Amino acid sequence: MCRKWVILAIIVLIYLPVSIDATVLHVAIPTLSTDLSLSANEMLWVIDIYSLIMAGLILPMGALGDRIGFKRLMLIGAGIFGIASLFAAFASSAYMLIVARAFLGVGAAMILPATLAGVRNTFLDEKQRNYALGIWGTVGGGGAAFGPLLGGFILEHFSWGAVFLINVPIIILVLILIVSWIPKQQVYTKQTLNLKQALILVSAILMLIYAIKTSIYAFSGSMLLIFALGLCLLFGFVRHQLRTTQPMIDFSLFKNKVISTSIVMAMVAMIALVGFELLLSQELQFVYGYSPLEAGLFILPFMIAICVGGLFTSILMNNFGLRPVATAGMLMCALCFFALARTDFDAQTIQAWVWMALMGISVEIALLSSTAAIMSSVSAEKATAAGAIEGMAYELGAGLGIAIFGLLLSVFYAQSMVLPNTLPENLVVEVSSSIGEALAAIQHADPILIQQVQHAASEAFIHSHSKVLTISGGMFLVLSLFVWRALPAQQKLVDQ
Template sequence: MFRQWVTLVIIVLVYIPVAIDATVLHVAVPTLSAVLNASGNELLWIIDIYSLVMAGMVLPMGALGDKIGFKRLLLIGSGLFGLASLLAAFAASASWLIATRALLAIGAAMIVPATLAGIRNTFSQTQQRNTALGVWAAVGSGGAAFGPLIGGMLLEHFYWDSVFLINVPLVLMVMALTARFVPRQQGRTDQPLHLQQALGLIVAILLLVWSAKTALKGAVPLWIVGAALLTGGALLWRFVRLQLAAATPMIDMRLFTHRVILSGVIMAVTAMVTLVGFELLMAQELQFVHGFTPFAAGMFMLPVMLASGFSGPIAGVLVSRLGLRRVATGGMALSALSFLGLSVTNFSTQPYQAWGLMAMLGFSAASALLASTAAIMAAAPKEKAAAAGAIETMAYELGAGLGIAVFGLILSRSFAASIQLPQGLTAQEAAQASSSIGEAFRLAQTAEPGTGASIIAAAREAFIGSHSVALSTAGLLMLLLAAAIWFSLARVEQPTH
């Protein structure tokens, strides 16, 4: 009994930094922009490379755990995560930080399935296992939700590298505890790994995201963007064909033909897109436009964190009483109304309105996330429950990465189109200031005092307008999705009361 709960403590300790690292850099965007001279596009890659790489690697790493045992996988993943954290802390350029964040994601992709397998193997009694899984889920959602607040707290008192250095002693302690207390498992040597397929999927995702970002920027020749888009599409198509033909596929693509499972995946991706993308937008506006410190920005966003973190039990009751269709559609519709309300809210002069709308957004988006889980797991056949769970995990991570990409694209496009720069700037300076608010602030620091103040004022005005465009666009898309989910789940059997 003692060893069971010690194992759970170890799992929680190693899962905390994995969950936090998905969002901890949101409030660090202004700092990284200044310290690493990172462009707006590089900042987006620094943040979303973690989730995008993790989405492609989590499934083969789960297979690796079956092959070598979850204890070994946990030790290897923790060691890699700690090493990548140390390398990230000493990053001297944006490209270095992007590469180390990708390495962090590979370590995290080992840790997540190892922690789930550890719970499944350690807790044989159903009630205890459900309790352990509840703790695991709370750590995951809470860590991601509170990542910006923790990042702001560290940036308030320490240098930016503390965001990564704090992982190192925790990982070393976890590795020592794992080696001492966690029993060794017998692996399955016949388990296929599908590493080549996973790498193909990651390359496809990155090429598709890169081509979308680059096409809207207009800075790269169109034929290069088109070639990247076609290559990414071809790799994705090849991946799907391989999964359909394989005897033991990495992802059971046939599950996507089930209308309810497909609806659940769309809800999971959308809910993560909205939560993660909104936090990134808020962190930038509060600091660049309203002059908040990183910690103050994290505190201002506390309502969305608390509401999303504590919505699980309430949403579970609502699904049982009202049915999946109503909760899923209601969650999407309330998220849409939250976005539309926030798009016309001034965060400096209307803080209470902002907090109320953020709380509604956090609760509704997290409720939709729980509804997506219920839809996927209830519709999947029992013998394919593990495959359905893997698809759900991928949807979460892909949604987190796409949220940063989608919101970043809308923001950058709208910002460049609306900024009204002062006269006297060269074409190169105007292009720099129009690319992102961080670039505009950096240019203002090197310009004459009067010109610099005009650039900052123009950048702030443009970002406020861009924030309204991004949030209202998201709100309208969520309304359309809510209607689609309502009709898609029309034939799902409702629970009896």
């Protein structure tokens, strides 16, 4: 009995840095932008490459775990994650950090399914397993939610490399514990990996996002070609998945309107959660001069609300059902975004916290109601496939949230920036690209010019952030109508 809970502790310990690393850099953007001279495009890649790589590899890595056992998969994943953390901590350029973050995503894509398989294989009693999964989910959600606060605390006392270095002793301890405590498992050597298809999917996603991001700043024929190639790869991937007898993604599940709608809900909710947190942490530091720790503390009500939102969801769904709860969650998100778009985060602190807390609860309602809808709409033999697709949607939503919010912010910032007449021509491009590049470009300029650019950049950022939040509110408003029409009035459970 004791061995089970020791194994769960090991699983939780290895899962914690994986969840934290998804959001820990959000408050570190100003520091990274200064130390590594990051452009706006490079900054987005540093943040979202982690989630995008995870999204593409998480399904085949789960199959790999079946072939070699979750113990070996956890060992390999932890090793890659530890080495990548060390490499990231001492990265001296944007490209080195992006590559390191990509390998962190590879390691995380192995660790995540290995931890789930570990819980499933260790806890054979259903009640104990549900309790263990609850602990696992709490650690994952809490780690991601409190990542910015931890990042702020570390940056308050150490350099940004320490954000990654803290993973290394945890990984070393976990490797020792895995070898000592976790037994070997039965393996399934005939399990299909679909690794080639996973690489095609990852390549398609990265090509599409790279072409869109780059075209925002410098459109060219080569970017159009890369975009077209990405679309072709994505089309070929979907076509192959529909034809093969052992697909990586079971697209037949999308024929169920409840499942397809819930996947959209989960992805959009993650886009909102990650995108909002990233943009707010930048505004607090770049515009209002908050330290990383102060920014993390400011976002704390949003984090806490996400953690406790699950309590409200279960009560509401038991009393009112899926469709009204999911629709209400979407509508509440829309209202919160509209309100936050008109809130001065520095002068109206209490008002900001109230709306952030309500939005955190609303986002969690959307996430958990989508999970409940999916799990109640599939048979037992399809539950793993459906859960894997939802996990992929979560990670893809996180990556897209950073890309979409970041790109919209860049476009509106460039449009809103009013350049001082005295600004030298060689600084125009940098100052117009992002607030981080603007502040870096004029740090050695005349004090009067520095003050003018800082004021103009701050005003442009606030205006742009407000526009992005307003668009997000409109997106959730439309989504709420879609959810109400798409979900059935009475949710029918599939026989287990």
